[in-house]
Amino acid sequence: MRNAKNPWLMTALIISGIGISYIYQMAPSPLLGILRAEFGIQSDALLNLSVSIIFPLMIAASIGGGYIEQKIGNRNLYILTLFFLGAGILMNYISQSYTVFLASRAVFGIGFGLGIPFIGAAIMNWYTPAQQEKMNTINGLFPFAGTMISFGLLVPLYKIFGDSWRSALGIWGLGIILIAVVWITFVRPEDRFTGGSGDVQGEKGLYRNLWKRRSIKLLCLIFICDITCFSYLSTILPTFMKLIGNLTEQTAGLISAFAFPGVGVVGAFLGGALMSMIGKRKPPMAYGQLLKFLGLVLVVFGANISLPLVVVGLACYGLGDGLWMPAVYMLGMELDDMNPTRVGAAFALFISCGYAAGFISPVLGGWLTDFLAPLSGAPNASLGHVFGLKWSLFIFAFANLISFVSVLLLDETGPGKLLKQGVEEPVKA
Template sequence: MNTESWQVKATLLLVSSLTIMSMITISASLPDMTIAFSELSNGPALVKLSLSFPALFIAIIAVVAGLVIDRFGRLKLLGIALVFYAIGGSSGYWLDNLYLILAGRALLGICVGITMTIVITLVADYYQGKSRQKFAGLQIAVMSIGGIVFVTLGGFLADFNWRIPFLLYFFSIMVLPATYLYLKEPKESILSQRSDVVIKSPPIIWLVFFNMMLMWIMFFIIPVQIPFYLKTIGVETNALIGIAIASTTLFSAISSFSFSSIKDKLSFQQIFGIGYLLMGFGFASIALGNSYSMVMVGMLLSGLGMGLMIPNANVWIMHLAPPEIRGKEMGRLTTFWFMGQFISPIVLLPFLNTFSHSQLFFLLACVLVVLSIGFFGTHFWSSKSKKNNLVSQRF
């Protein structure tokens, strides 16, 4: 198997794109969907919940999926997950019961938790060193671009009928044949049956996990609250609001493409420091600018920062996780990733009872700058420790 072939890389990227489309493809359908289920007493709330509902089940299932693929192999679950992805994702087109649609969204989340864990683990299995850095950056960039494509296409189709965007989830069936043709099971992927060997990752891996969750808690405030914030400063055109949110994804893709070159020069800690600093400046621009142009500057900076940090976290986990438990660790990474998205509104929205949108973004900007300083300080401390160790070894 030639892992450098375009067929293998394209298949991995196509499976990766299923993750981003699972959440946002039906965004434009929500207003008309709310009207369709307005007779239900809790209809509007449940419709809004349908957008983020998959994230909860992604977070729940990913760790289990990681353990399973370590034991039985990477690819045995993938085909099944892609089929049920289409079934659960398209539920809104076929079903008239909102609760059953939510059940379909839960099934979609379970399938994404499986496919996401498998594809990240396969990237770690197939690639090493520079090749891994390049592909991890490319993976996040393509996922970001895919997000723009799917949300735009979903908006276009929703103008005809709110149900039609749900059919886009059949894209997983189109990807299915390529997974059988081009992806192969890594020989070393099955967990050793020896019970006398306990294999663990370095403790620092938990710092990366929690940091991944924190990144998404902070970043997910943008799609959740920027539309409302723009309304408060006089931006009434929905198209401009959509452009602002989509631009964050675009700038994220740009910096992800550059990740490998940046990683050649900087440590993991330094990249996190830069990423948080860019996001901090971006949130400060949003908070203090009070204009659409300054919000766009904030979107640019925030997107650039997040686009660096996601592949940075992925590659760091790939570097830290032993091959024997790589699936489990990638499952944990996926869990913390989507748990951050799910709990972001739960954690941050209560602050709006005390602070205005501008004040909240400024408060978060301060937190982001503190996190940046913390990672730069960690890099300085670890570099100093390495130098001291080298000096002591010489003498």
């Protein structure tokens, strides 16, 4: 980051703000049983909506954020992001009905969506090429670190605050307010932090031109498949672990946190190191899709044998899901004729497509669970519920094979593809 008065402070504010958004993204998951009892919810599909309700407005905000960034710049886009994140999270304190709670999640979704084009444009515009690989590795870590913290801390926080889920969720909004105050105070409007291609003026037909690219369509499909699984698994995992292992909510949350997103953090570090070492983006992406599929298959069939096998399957899935993330963000930046605005818009486009599926998958998965449970012939409702969760997850696992084929169809963009041709300088594909 060049010409910035406080580059380390800026980076810390970006990482902490976006990080909190990912912590809160899946925040209801460890508390679904508590929310079910509080609001008297019977349907799994309606209960899972508390997680996926963020996605419609998030999609609209992320697409619109590409245009907003052209008008107000990245600094102010981050202020807008923090405003909606903070407002949505703090609304937990006044959520006396399930409707108000869903509304708070929707407001948060606007902030989450605005953060997507922000982080894409910020990494390309404010950081040097060498720094971009590191920042994209961190960007790939966000979903896993956020989900791990969410699964691991929310139930203990619920207990600390006297069995108050509103405080356990709302407390994160105070952190967002602090970040916003420091950002507005210390990041100057006139600063230009050009480490990449620099700021770009408004561009007509931005999304239309991006959508014409075959690579963008494939990336959209890959994110659809990935977030379909990620969203559903993250929604049901603490409940699933509690039921199959006869665990407390806190123990189920902790095991879920370390078996899936915790290993995902390791996978993202390995994926970033692997793509830097070999200079290619497709191998870690492809290996990741296969590991995810194999991991979910082991989860489903391991549930009939032992809890440790399920944990191993979750770890395989987490490793695969982390492995591909840093590479896909670098690949998006290395496509032909990209600049910060196009990168931010491209991130918004394929991540929004993914989260559209992420909105549907928990609701669809809940419906599948309700449909499959009576088919189990189980002697009690709890075993029937496990049967429904398990086989609905098995169906979702096949999305990873579609994403594997899509990765194979992408063109390699990394500098490693040029080594056999004797080209020493990396050239963007």
